[in-house]
Amino acid sequence: MSDQQWAVVLHDDDVNSHTTVAFAVARAYGLPVERGFEMAHDVDTAGEGCLTWCTTREQAEALVADLQLWGLHVTLRSR
Known part of the structure; x- marks a missing residue:
């Protein structure tokens, strides 16, 4: 089994433009x-996509929080 257990998942929304998401x-x-x-x-x-897998929950939570500050719909998912 991989050490990477936590996925950072970006969800499509009707609020953010492609430009905002891209940057x-x-x-x-x-x-x-x-x-x-x-x-x-x-x-x-696709409606959602896994941006990356992280080895620790803390790493994944930090990335989720950073992207949420931009107003993106991002969640954490465990393997």
Whole structure:
């Protein structure tokens, strides 16, 4: 079994634009904004998407909290 037990899940909403999602995700993960736009599109299409898996709940909670400050609908899910 993998050590990564906690998923950070981004949910589609009718409030945030692709641009807001892209910049928030890119900033939180240190990714290029283009990758943030790809992730925003994937979540818009599927309804939700796992952004990353974390080894500890604390790591996952910190990422969730950071993205929630941007107004994104993000949750934590255990494996």
